[in-house]
Amino acid sequence: MNMASIGILFLFFIVIRAQTEGKLFVEVECKTGNVGQYGQQSMLDCVVTISEEVKEPKILAVAWKKKGSEDALLVFHKGNTTGQPGYRFAESSWNDRNMNVSLLITNTMMVDRGDYTCSVFTDSGDDITETSLRVTAKYNKPTISSIPVNITGREDVILICSSVGGYPEGKLRWFDEHNTEWPASSKMEAELTNDGLFKLSSKLSLLKNSIFSKYTCVVFNSSGGKEGEVTLEIPDTAASEGHGGVEGSDQISKIVAPAVVIGSLIVGLLLALLIHRRRSQRHHREVPTCEFNAEQGGLVETYKERGDGTV
Known part of the structure; x- marks a missing residue:
């Protein structure tokens, strides 16, 4: 019209x-x-x-x-x-x-x-x-990428989470395998696209010595309701060399500590046996005898070692 x-x-x-x-x-x-x-x-x-x-x-x-x-x-x-x-x-x-x-x-x-x-x-x-x-508008299921693409645990890592198609502006939040949030290590940006919807992106910075085996990115709407999530699992080798390396050290400690205790007990037993043996040898080498001493007018106890070194 x-x-x-x-x-x-x-x-x-x-x-x-x-x-x-x-x-x-x-x-x-x-x-x-x-x-x-x-x-x-x-x-x-x-x-x-x-x-x-x-x-x-x-x-x-x-x-x-x-x-x-x-x-x-x-x-x-x-x-x-x-x-x-x-x-x-x-x-x-x-x-x-x-x-x-x-x-x-x-x-x-x-x-x-x-x-x-x-x-x-x-x-x-x-x-x-x-x-x-x-x-x-409901946000789409988020996606995760990483820099570098192949996580080895020998270098720092940046995880990137993205979600599009939502309105009003929402939030992306990071959680590790223990469901602990990582707000201090992440930074989120919101971009208004040509269709009037928001694109959310968040970067999570990880140090090579603090890498867990699993990270989850969750998208929330403006009211705080969860609308989607995605989980990235870190390879075992990378996790063990990163944060997992700490866990590996703990496992090594669990193995070494009992070994040290057992070794100490063995050394202690060997020392006790050696001391006991030396005391026994000295006891057998010195045999008490009794002789009459005219000058002293009585019997005098002396120790003579047998020629063969036995009793």
Whole structure:
């Protein structure tokens, strides 16, 4: 519908309004806030209420218009309905006796968010009401890449997580295999694309000595709800050489420590046996004997070693 047709239509509305001024028999009631999902159908709920004094009301004209746009989205006039592609009355069998004038958007896009006006003229009065549409979009499942591509654990690593197609702006968060978040080591950026949706990207920096075996990137919407996640598993060799190397050291310590204890016990036993043997040999070499000493006037105990070194 061109501008001339819209001008004639609203001139007709003004005439009708002048004829029915002062009558409060008609009211358009719209849901103040409507929420639509990107890529799906959205509906702006509006109904016409008529006072009890009015019998069998008839709608003469309806016009749906988005604020900021010169062209009407949907118009009913003189029994004919015209509109832009993707916009129609919510009830497919709508007619001039149907008081449900809700607008259906068949494929919701980001350009559809904003404020709308619904103008209704009947044979018993008219009314204009405003309503609004808020559009949300769910983020796609995130993806993870790494620099370098092959993680060996011998160098620092950067993990990159990306998710697109969401609105409003969400968040990407990193978690390790113990479900511990890594906010200090990550940095997120949000970019608004040409289709009005956000692209989120986050980089997680890892040092070669602090690499776990698994990292999970989770995308959350603006309300804090989880919308998707992806997990990257680090090869065992890389994890063992990185953070896993610490775990490897622990395993080595667990092996070495008992070995040291056992070795100490063995050395102690050998030393005890050696000392015992030396004491035994000395005891056998020295044999006590008793001899008479005339000068001292008694027996004197002396030690003589046998020639063969045995008792």
